[in-house]
Amino acid sequence: MALAQKPSKANYLWRMFVNHAATTLAVVSTILVVAPLIAIFAYLVYKGASSLNLAFFTKTPAPVGETGGGMANAIVGSGILLALSSVLGVPIGIAAGIYLSEFGRGGRLANLVRFTADVLNGVPSIVMGIAIYSLIVLPQKHFSALSGGVALGIMMIPTITRTTEEMLLMVPNSIREAALGLGVPNWRSVLAITLKTASPGVITGCMLAFARVAGETAPLLFTAFGNQFWSANVNQPIAALPLQIYVYALSPYDEWHRLAWAGALVLIVLIVVSVALVRFVTTRGVLKGAN
């Protein structure tokens, strides 16, 4: 090992060389990583912005071969799917997070739940899609927004559970003690005091889950399935933004490619705003005054 040898000029020079080489490699890697990101963003903004117009947000897809048209139905469809999935995912996720933070802290069950949530986060979303297809679509014999919402909702649960737990753990114990000391029932204290204090963080955690789920395509392939027309019927197939982008990108029509780029830009903007917001909330300090 270099340090154990007697120091010699050659040895010293070699070590300095290695040191500089390592730094260079690290810098180069960073540039190589940042470059595609900037490239993707730049190209997206360029292509997407030129394709984006008002019609994109207000019109449904035009018939093949015609220009104009938009992805309005897909945007609305994504909104509906998001709403459906939140009904399932948000309450269960927050409740599970409450359990981990307020009742099970440090216990074996809590550790197991947390571990399983993390592992579940790594399961490919297409597998979720298959499971819900099997559970809901097959028995019903048709695709539906409902099944898509359930698939997305289930995907939200582990994410929201973990972020809720993290945010609740940041609430200082002194606040909980103050509430308990007043003779407030535990359930009231958890909801009205602890959760309320952590609510900015919990809400942004939900937003992060929304952003992630809003961009998911695979689970919708055989649940929501997609729809070329307006539909707000929960029991019918429904369009979704990422699904539409996927179909259009693989199509042979330039017009649809243009729409795909525009849709991708919309998605990216959504993501950037959510990630930035989460960062802002968690680094600027969620809990004013509670230190």
Place this chain on the structure above:
Amino acid sequence: MGVGIEVSQLNAWYGTNHTLQDINLKIPANQATALIGPSGCGKSTFVRCINRMHETNPIGKVTGTIRVGDLDIYNDASPVEIRRRIGMVFQRPNPFPTMSIYDNVAAGLRLNGFSNRRILDEVVERSLKHAALWDEVKDDLKKKSGASLSGGQQQRLCIARALAVDPEILLMDEPASALDPVSTAKIEDLIFQLKSQYTIVIVTHNMQQAARVAERTGFFLNGRLVEFDSTHKIFTNPGDKRTEDYITGRFG
């Protein structure tokens, strides 16, 4: 009106740590009783047993009896009911950060379902006056958050909050230790005023403080109650040598 507290054969544990051993004492009503002793002697644990906060810790365990008035608080009532009759002020001020001053004081009532606006306004005003905070905040009750006050004001806010639920006993765990001397003096004044209406138990590291505000004082050491007597006697002619050593500053 305050009530007296009667403690018999109280033992408390933190996991396997036998924090309190065979505590017996009678705390008189409508007086201030000080508990002194070196760090870790169990005095904080003791007061937390009185309002059943000790058991909120998963490894906390209590045996023995504590009677408040004629109620056996461990066997005849639930912790929540007890804590509505026994208020607590903590070492570090802990106002609810998302609530205004008004909401902080009213929290104990509101969160228990009380909604009569007129009475709430009265209670908030009365509690803030009792806590000697009213004049300083009366114009900003709903505008300022509880956390925007100074340390001393926050602690008085916490006292007002505790008083709002009309307790019979007020437990204070080193309430002034995190405060500057002027705030400390204000708090001590407060205790003097409140004595006539509540039974006050104050844990303190500061012997002069105990001497100033309390009629009776108990000295804890290593989980045991070494001596419990009138403040005057403890500080002029303590019966136990260990008490004498502590008072004269030999340790702690």
Place this chain on the structure above:
Amino acid sequence: MVNPKVQEVRVSGPPVVPTPSPVPPPAEISNSAPSPVRKFLTERGSSAMSDHVFRWLMLICAISIFGIVALIAWELVARSQLTISKFGLSFFIKQEWDPVNGNFGALPFIFGTLVSSIVALIIAVPLSVGVAIFLTEMCPKMLRGPLSFLTELLAAIPSVVYGLWAVFILVPILRVHVNPFLMKTLGWTGFFAGPNYGIGIMAAGVILAIMILPIISSLTREVMTAVPHAQREAVLALGATRWEMIRMGVLRNARIGIVGSIILGLGRALGETIAVTMVIGNRPEIVKSLLGLGYSMASVIANEFSEASDDLYLSALIEIGLALFIVTIIVNAIARLLVWAVTQGSSARAA
């Protein structure tokens, strides 16, 4: 009688305040009748029942996470019974994928998934570890925030957007510039031969690399940051250069966690569907050349699920899904355990 030793402690009345502060007169002393507040609170009763119910509700929701895993496993196993009973384990060794004749072998997809993931790891691991080292140990403080924000953004971009970019930008670049170069220089290995479509296993590997970079990088950063400063200082005190300090003081201690984050990246690569489907070529064949077309487990499901006309076909696809499920669970579990071992609990956002 006063104990002389204790004489110094003064016992006095109310404290002497430097400036007379107005002490409010004691408010009306409540008489013996309980105030409305006290009466109200006494009537509230204990909340033991509602606390109990609340706790149970939260517990049930927490346990639902197990329920979700069980549900998925159940549905997958139940619906793949046809092929499980017909082909048994040979399903995973057979090469032929012939829906028309009811002959299903999953080996091409396993091959495609594995090879594209390995290509992705080969490209991504050195780069992401390099980025992690740079950001943790070398980066000027000012740049750290923006750069880590950028990596977080990379992780959050949806798969379909990556796929879109890959189809229209990456694939042409590969076809026109990169692949010919590879064929010329490394063609003798046999790994870079044959018709150059642009799409194929190579393209899938590259886009996967870009997608798993941020995960490996941010987890590696977390793991490296968890190494206590004392370790770094100890090595520096011996006269080490910065790189030697990083190598011996940080990487050596963090290597278990770094392996964990690499495995986590692998897990993500194995299951990645949409971006891969858009560029892998969708040909169920096993070829030696990385420039050849391939097919991954997730891709075949995505492409052929809605066309599966008969139950056997569907069962075959679902069985592939089941295999994917089991593999990703195992890989993720191992990865999480390794990372946890070093950081004692990782952040929820680093996923």
